[in-house]
Amino acid sequence: MSPLLASIRPELAWEPFTPTRKSRWSVEKAAHLYRRAAFGAPWDVIEAAAALTPVEAVENVIRGRDGIERFEGDIARLTLGTLESNNSRELQGLWMYRLLNSPHPLKEKLTLFWHNHFATSHAKVNSVRLMHSQNDTLRRYALGSFAGLLREMTFDPAMLIWLDSNTNRKGAPNENYAREVFELFSLSPGHYTENDIKEAALALTGWSAKDEQPFFNPAEYDAGEKTIFGQKGAFTAGDVVRLALSQPACARFIVRKLFRELINDHDLPPDALIEPLAIEYRLRDYDTGWLVKRMLSSWLFYSEASIHQRIKSPIEFVVGTVRSLSGTISPLQASEVCAQLGQSLYFPPNVKGWDGGREWISSTTLLLRQNVAFEITKGRDEAARLDPARLAVKYQAKTPDQIADLFLNMFVQQTQSPAREQIVTQLKAEIESASDRPFAQRENQARLARLAAHLVLALPEAQLS
């Protein structure tokens, strides 16, 4: 166990964070909340959150901003044409539009989390409608009941195709979904036997996807008695879900996964830390909204064991950068860039999903991230929507020190970073070579701002959530 986690007392870890003299509510903590729960936010939003109490700030993030209904109306208008195009690239663009613009980014964050949990790939399903329908289900239950979500996923047509339920028939069972529902979706290895899988596969027979709907064919269903987790019965698919949910391991598994998503992606939390949450999560019928709120409000969340203890996924990096710059970017372009960085929406590499954590970073992807940062911050005239120069003007940052501090604050909240001096030196060198044409001052300052933003985004610290 890491020393950071070891120092946390389990009985206090999940208590609501209350500011003290030693641990104040600050811009740093507000930024941490928005990075984890909302892909980041513009600087003025973070400053406003820092002026609230932690409870209020978390409440805002949980609830989302005003305008959700209108936003969903816009999404509906975009969705119809996207589905009719039957084009997976547009489907990716549609979700990326949500990620970039949703007034409720926490819901999108959790939808993405569940997409990785119930990893299903368009590569095999090959239907924009079905993948979109699954995505809608994930979103509906993102902050809702995991129990309901697991039930829905069991009969989701995209999932039925993905895990070969179409070929799971009486007399010729296919164990694919049975295995994954226990191993990856609800319990994790070590909490079921091979026999449980075999018997569950029998209970799951008869279901397939037909005309883009779940279809049950009684003739293909094995109605005989099965034994699952030591219990006997003529179990059906619904029973498989119920039995999985009844295992204590299920709640622990989901809590651990959300711990990795929201708290810390590389240190294994001890059982003592997980158990209290798991018990209550199960008692609350797997209310994910409650669990997330509990985590985001906790001492642990605002401790050193959590702040900057996750590596940003490509989507968190790209979307977070754009949101922090108060900018916009083509959703199609953004999803392509994320795919190049290793995370292609609707195309997880396999049923386990993306491993995340340190797997996001290699020498290749790090270089790619730096290139992406450059592309985003180079501020082509017509793409002033992403131009860091606008922020430098807005916050009246003119000198190299001011500009460096602005972006270090904005992106990593570390104006004392060892990299600061290097950045300032580079900015000063840029001034030396700047144009002395009349009215070039504005252009010179713009170049400094863009360079500073790029340098900060290329820092290792900027890859951490």
Next chain:
Amino acid sequence: MGGMSRRKLWLTSWALVVLWATSLRAEGIPSIDPLLERPLPPGLVMHTRVIDPARLEGHPLMQRINALLTTSQEWQRVHQETVGLLQFTEAFRFVDHQLKSVGINEGIKALWKRGALLAVGEGQNPTSGGVFLAESDASAKAFAEILQQWAETELGLKYEPQVIDGTPVLAAGDLHVAVLGHRVVWANQAAAMAHVLAHVKSVPAEAVAATDPTLLADLHVSLAMVRKNPGFAKGLENPGGDLGLITFFGGWIDLLRRHERLSISLHAGAGESLSMKVGFRESTEPRSTALAPFFVHGQEQIAPPLIPPGTIQSFSWYRDYIGLWNNREQLAREEARHQAEQGDEDAGKMLQVFGTSFTPSELIAQLGPHFRVVVTEQEQGPYDKVAVDNVLPAAAFLVDLRDEEKFRKMVDPFVRLLGLIQGGEQRVLTVREDYKGASILSFVFRETDAEVRMRARDQYNLRVSAAITRQHFILGTTPTLVQAVIDELDRPADTRPALSQVTEQQLFYFSALARQFGRMKTGAIRRIVFSTGWTVEQAEREYQIALDLLASLGEARVQMGDDADGFTIELLIGPSGGPPP
């Protein structure tokens, strides 16, 4: 001179000139600095004139466009946030403010109130020079002083007074500036300055009536310079090395080859319209007879453009492809000719698979030389079961036939083959219907639920239809439009004036286009949002502004052909206040 003294004569003459100039103004004929009328010396690569900046800026069409653009948040954002533009506008505002502070009320606009000239000479480091025709002598003088102060304080340049041919000139490095009355003369080299000054001083300063009162601005480019570019030279060879290129572009290449100058001029048109003319001028030799089939010639005329209900665009042009093919010996080099002939023969053999017995050139011989295209509004898709959300316009192409029966027999094997393909589980069916004695053959997508689910709905805008009738071959995206075209062909003789020497005409009706774009709004918004990152709200707002802008343009007409000055392409855009062309 009888009883009149010289002085009285002079005064009387001058009074008459003033009266005459005033009467011209009263009649609406603008008076301009004669410098704008005087031909420039030869050897220039390019020169441009702005004759009437205020009229250009104040033109109702420009005003309307500007008013709409100012409502566009995106337009405002680009202007307010694009660093390069900001720098330019800051410099502009600085000079403007300085001029106003010394009593030049119109600010920087006073500098070119009466027009401007710019010319560029030849050479590796081309010489350039020009004249700003200021509102008054005082404005010109004030500008030169401000320029000098600004350059010295902001740029650190030191303007040295010089004298060139007796005229005081300020020089800072290569930049030379002089003020002659209301004329601010500049050039980028001393030698160029001498030429510009000599030209300016040779032209009196008193205003004269404009020869062409409609002319607002123009640009002239030396085509001789373009021809010298090695990249162009190969393509301009005659005979050429690519018969395909010659067939489709030969006439245009020939224009470039035979003319010395390209002129582009902007004119105030009738009503609220603007006209732009692009002219090939000063030809060195007549068009070769081998290329005659490319454009209208002799007694030939284009067919009148079709204008069925809901027309967005109508296009009519003349092109005698078989005439060009028959002249291939003169048009293309031997190797290119043989290649094309071999290709034609080989293609003919391949077509025999379909049961035909002709080569492509024999088929083309039946087509033309009158071609027409029409694009019309479509309020809904052409299918009964499938409603398209993105309603695209309909389009039709037609060409006259030299021998309708012969053409029909030629294409019959293809039609029979298509008839064999359909049926069973094929995705496309063929349907025949009769309309006023014409048989219309349509290719139709199946409308089963499965097909509709798997297919992008935009395809259901197409119900491609063809007919051979009235000595024409008609191909359209919907049978409804093909029927409308047949109705147009049946219309009594066109009463519109014949377009003599017009080889091509295009008509645009922007209101109809705006309406059609309005029907395509859902799909367009989605594409805009996905490609730009705008929100739906932003995209809808800007799209509506674009539609309003389009509708405000009224209509446009493009026509081109030989005329007394050479070859002219004219674009007339904006509400003309008169009947449609």
